Amino acid sequence: MFKNHIKTAWRHIWRNKIFTFINVVGLSVGLTSFLLIALYIFDEVTFDRFHQNANNIYRLVEHRTTPEGKETKIAGTGYQVSAGAQANLPEVKNAVRLVALGRANVAPSNSTNIFYEDFWISSPGFLQIFDFKLLQGNGQTALKAPHSVIVTEEMARKMFGTTNALGKSIKVDREPTPFLVTGVLKNFPVNSQFSFNLLFSEVTYQDAGFNTDWDSNNFYTYLLLDAKANPQVVSGKINQLVAANRKPDNQDKRQLTLQPLKEVHFNSEGIEGTLGKTGSLTYIYVFSLIAVFVLLLACINYTNLTTALFSKRAKEIGVRKMIGASRKTLANQFLAEAFLTTFISLVLALTLVKLLLPYFNGFTEKQLSLGPGTDYRIWLGTAIIMLLVGGLSGIYPALFQSRLNPLVLFKSKIPVGNDSISLRQFLVVMQFAVSIVMIVATLVVYRQIKYVSTKDMGFTKSQLLVVDINSGKVRQGAETIKNEFAKIAQVKGVTVSSRVPGEWKNLPKVKVTQNNTAPAADHEMFFLGVDDKFLPTYEIELLKGRNFRAGSLADSSAVLLNQTAAHELGITEPSGQIIQIPATNFGSSFDPMPADKPYRVRVVGIVKDFNFQSLREPLAPMVLAFHKNPVHNIDYFTARVSAANMSETIKQMEAVLHNIDQEHLFEYHFLDSQWDLFYREDKIRETIFLMGAALAIFIGCLGLFGLATFAAEQRTKEIGIRKVLGASIQSVVIMLSKDFLKLVFIAAIIAFPVAWYAMHQWLQDFAYRINLSWGIFALAGGIGVLIALFTVSFQAIRAAVANPVKSLRSE
Amino acid sequence: MIKIENLEKVYRTEEVETKALNKVSIEVNEGEFVAIMGPSGCGKSTLLNILGLLDEPDGGSFKFIGTEISKFNERNRADLRKKNIGFVFQSFNLIDELTVFENVELPLIYLGVSAAERKEKVEKVLEKMQIMHRRNHFPQQLSGGQQQRVAVARAVINNPKLILADEPTGNLDSTNGNEVMELLTELNEAGTTVIMVTHSEHDARYAHRIIRLLDGEVVMENVREQFTV
Numbered sequence A: 001m002f003k004n005h006i007k008t009a010w011r012h013i014w015r016n017k018i019f020t021f022i023n024v025v026g027l028s029v030g031l032t033s034f035l036l037i038a039l040y041i042f043d044e045v046t047f048d049r050f051h052q053n054a055n056n057i058y059r060l061v062e063h064r065t066t067p068e069g070k071e072t073k074i075a076g077t078g079y080q081v082s083a084g085a086q087a088n089l090p091e092v093k094n095a096v097r098l099v100a101l102g103r104a105n106v107a108p109s110n111s112t113n114i115f116y117e118d119f120w121i122s123s124p125g126f127l128q129i130f131d132f133k134l135l136q137g138n139g140q141t142a143l144k145a146p147h148s149v150i151v152t153e154e155m156a157r158k159m160f161g162t163t164n165a166l167g168k169s170i171k172v173d174r175e176p177t178p179f180l181v182t183g184v185l186k187n188f189p190v191n192s193q194f195s196f197n198l199l200f201s202e203v204t205y206q207d208a209g210f211n212t213d214w215d216s217n218n219f220y221t222y223l224l225l226d227a228k229a230n231p232q233v234v235s236g237k238i239n240q241l242v243a244a245n246r247k248p249d250n251q252d253k254r255q256l257t258l259q260p261l262k263e264v265h266f267n268s269e270g271i272e273g274t275l276g277k278t279g280s281l282t283y284i285y286v287f288s289l290i291a292v293f294v295l296l297l298a299c300i301n302y303t304n305l306t307t308a309l310f311s312k313r314a315k316e317i318g319v320r321k322m323i324g325a326s327r328k329t330l331a332n333q334f335l336a337e338a339f340l341t342t343f344i345s346l347v348l349a350l351t352l353v354k355l356l357l358p359y360f361n362g363f364t365e366k367q368l369s370l371g372p373g374t375d376y377r378i379w380l381g382t383a384i385i386m387l388l389v390g391g392l393s394g395i396y397p398a399l400f401q402s403r404l405n406p407l408v409l410f411k412s413k414i415p416v417g418n419d420s421i422s423l424r425q426f427l428v429v430m431q432f433a434v435s436i437v438m439i440v441a442t443l444v445v446y447r448q449i450k451y452v453s454t455k456d457m458g459f460t461k462s463q464l465l466v467v468d469i470n471s472g473k474v475r476q477g478a479e480t481i482k483n484e485f486a487k488i489a490q491v492k493g494v495t496v497s498s499r500v501p502g503e504w505k506n507l508p509k510v511k512v513t514q515n516n517t518a519p520a521a522d523h524e525m526f527f528l529g530v531d532d533k534f535l536p537t538y539e540i541e542l543l544k545g546r547n548f549r550a551g552s553l554a555d556s557s558a559v560l561l562n563q564t565a566a567h568e569l570g571i572t573e574p575s576g577q578i579i580q581i582p583a584t585n586f587g588s589s590f591d592p593m594p595a596d597k598p599y600r601v602r603v604v605g606i607v608k609d610f611n612f613q614s615l616r617e618p619l620a621p622m623v624l625a626f627h628k629n630p631v632h633n634i635d636y637f638t639a640r641v642s643a644a645n646m647s648e649t650i651k652q653m654e655a656v657l658h659n660i661d662q663e664h665l666f667e668y669h670f671l672d673s674q675w676d677l678f679y680r681e682d683k684i685r686e687t688i689f690l691m692g693a694a695l696a697i698f699i700g701c702l703g704l705f706g707l708a709t710f711a712a713e714q715r716t717k718e719i720g721i722r723k724v725l726g727a728s729i730q731s732v733v734i735m736l737s738k739d740f741l742k743l744v745f746i747a748a749i750i751a752f753p754v755a756w757y758a759m760h761q762w763l764q765d766f767a768y769r770i771n772l773s774w775g776i777f778a779l780a781g782g783i784g785v786l787i788a789l790f791t792v793s794f795q796a797i798r799a800a801v802a803n804p805v806k807s808l809r810s811e
Numbered sequence B: 001m002i003k004i005e006n007l008e009k010v011y012r013t014e015e016v017e018t019k020a021l022n023k024v025s026i027e028v029n030e031g032e033f034v035a036i037m038g039p040s041g042c043g044k045s046t047l048l049n050i051l052g053l054l055d056e057p058d059g060g061s062f063k064f065i066g067t068e069i070s071k072f073n074e075r076n077r078a079d080l081r082k083k084n085i086g087f088v089f090q091s092f093n094l095i096d097e098l099t100v101f102e103n104v105e106l107p108l109i110y111l112g113v114s115a116a117e118r119k120e121k122v123e124k125v126l127e128k129m130q131i132m133h134r135r136n137h138f139p140q141q142l143s144g145g146q147q148q149r150v151a152v153a154r155a156v157i158n159n160p161k162l163i164l165a166d167e168p169t170g171n172l173d174s175t176n177g178n179e180v181m182e183l184l185t186e187l188n189e190a191g192t193t194v195i196m197v198t199h200s201e202h203d204a205r206y207a208h209r210i211i212r213l214l215d216g217e218v219v220m221e222n223v224r225e226q227f228t229v
């Protein structure tokens, strides 16, 4: 019987090529997107979970509350916290500390091939707690000895030309003694938060004073707890331990918590310094929704087309019933058809996934693969999905079509049943509603991104080349370098500053008090150290007062305010008003003014507001101090360059820097591309919505096309008679298209509020946002209608231009 | 074999109520060949459908091989049907997707007969219907006469006790029509009961007995000897 079902199903599939084609294409596309998304989600939810101990590893997170009540969370703590916990608490079976001590020039001892790398050091626990495979070396001991280093296979290949690097030696610019390679690490998996090239042994620096460090936030700390330990209890004990050892700290309230390793990837929002890529559960939800929707749309198509095709098959079904097929037999046959179709689609989908994976990986920045080596759960899921899709597609035909009395089926013009007509209409409406929501989402995201990337930000962000200051030598020689840069023909202006607008590192904030007010009236303001060329180079408008003066020492106690800051401080005319910044130091080494005294300055000018943060943030008050200030050192050159001959310009600038500091690495960015990074996630979102919309529309149209084909076929005779009676081609096309367009209109009415709500929520993220104008909705609806019209009219026109004599004879 | 008494069938649509059968009483014995005649719309097909257990009567009694079945549910009727009754239609009603062999085989599949036995039986009956050489053809590739022979082959494949034929020659020319009538006669002579609806007096002559219907009522029953021309 089973064989017979398959055989019959195959024949049926083969005979109804158009419908089969539509179904298979729809289901393949649905399954393909589903599989890709499933791979993505699987990779995301297994992030950091491949360690055998994953369930018992915790990251220490420090929560701080400043006296002003501001809360911060930091993924780092002092050396002794983990050392003490490991020594004193039986529940803590192992611990690992990691810290990056800046960057360093590293090279194989026998070579001048220098690499500029993050200088990570770690305690031996790293290879004991985590399951990172060593290709060479012993994980238990690799990081135990001073002057040991483990390298990844990729790094080994770069440095030594081979992964066979055990026992080789590496010199580091900061260390007289070379490091011995004690391990070669298999490259880090992509779904791990760790991904450095070299890891040096912490014990090398045991004399650096770590053993008194209970207070810093320098060390990333992970603890391996006993499986039976209660993390809450353990963190309580750790806090006690810390409280007993820390200097009485009257400034901040501090509290350590243990965050499960498995939660780091998705639950690290607001935790400073989280390593590796963090994931977004929202994405997972959006992705899952799209996958399920697209697949559902394809199933709907199947059901839709099958019920439409039903009247064509009624005779066959009637005959089968008459000669003895039971309802169950028929239901099984319909299911067999659905499963066979799904199976064919799945084979196609798997091929498609293979073809698309490289692009998908590029887009998601993952290294997903599908093959025999893929996790069995993926395959299991695929099998289940196939059964589900087959079942979902076939269940309605199986239940409904097998039920009818054979006599009813025999009437050559059987009614397909009012309920099934309205079901079909309902399904088409759903499909188009989903499509229209997606179109609206795409349009809104597109417009918003366009808006934020073209909005006037108060300065001109294009053609600004930012060069990092990476060494003291360069900082000292900044004046010379500026002059040399300025001599390059393509450079139109150069400035130095502590940070740049759109800063990718932290923009420091300072408290600002006015002489005449109580300290309670503090204002928090962003702080930027700039020179006299900053305003002209960035093309920021000076509204009132004066700019800094080149080389002026007196200007070290002058500041400019932006409009917002001036407004907050109630200053309308800059006239040397004194404001005061309490002692703060972000690492400045400005001699004449000690950093531990309040910094008293005079307001000499007001500049027009400019956006220095992502446009998700509203404008904020900012103090622009002279580059010679006790708060913050200069860290960047910014040059306004002309577009022509860019690579030559960059080469010349590099040469200038090289003259001052041989070892200095020339790091540069274009400011506008840096700004684009703020909206990178949104760009990805846009792409996702666009693809989701395309898929939904595509599958929806396939279904619509099928139904239109069917409707045209069903009404061949009617059309013939109408034409004989004098109906024009247009009137027939309109008659046939009208019904479908009505459905699209209903879909739009359902889709608009949903889309409005979702996109309204999303836009709330932005301080600067577009309006959800009716135009967007009209456009989305219009696109939906046009696409539907195009799809339907194709069949309608074909039916309308057919020779009526022929169509009448066919009855 | 069949005994119906005061059988009634009423079709109700929104406005009209049609009495398709009005107190019809008929008896058909095993081994008989009966023709049912009457003008269009008089209820012939309705009667045949009820006799074929495809439809339920609205009143009266219906005994099939001694069992009262007017109250049978759909499932039981279907079961009785597939074991005892074969159908032949004016429009052949072959399944286009299946070959000649597969069409004939289908009832056996639904009865759960093994593949080997199916093959043997189907080949035997195809041989008998002289259609064996077309076994792998699809219905559209055959002439009308050939299609009806396949339909007859399918109707008799599981040795039904009763064959119901609704205008079996209606779509055939006289030569092919006669051939089919010969086939039915042969089957009848081999012991199968045949009930046939026909418009053709010529075909009716093959039957032992003619039942004439008018507006849902039996108006005349006559045996072959009394046939009026």
Ligand SMILES: Nc1ncnc2c1ncn2[C@@H]1O[C@H](COP(=O)(O)OP(=O)(O)O)[C@@H](O)[C@H]1O
Pocket (backbone or CB within 6 Å): B011, B012, B013, B018, B019, B020, B038, B039, B040, B041, B042, B043, B044, B045, B046, B047
């Ligand atoms: N499904 C139905 N619904 C309503 N009326 C029907 C239906 N089937 C048959 N009839 C009516 O019942 C009467 C008998 O029909 P039928 O048995 O098909 O006649 P015949 O086969 O003798 O031409 C006719 O008046 C016909 O219109």
Ligand SMILES: [Mg+2]
Pocket (backbone or CB within 6 Å): B044, B045, B046
């Ligand atoms: Mg009839």
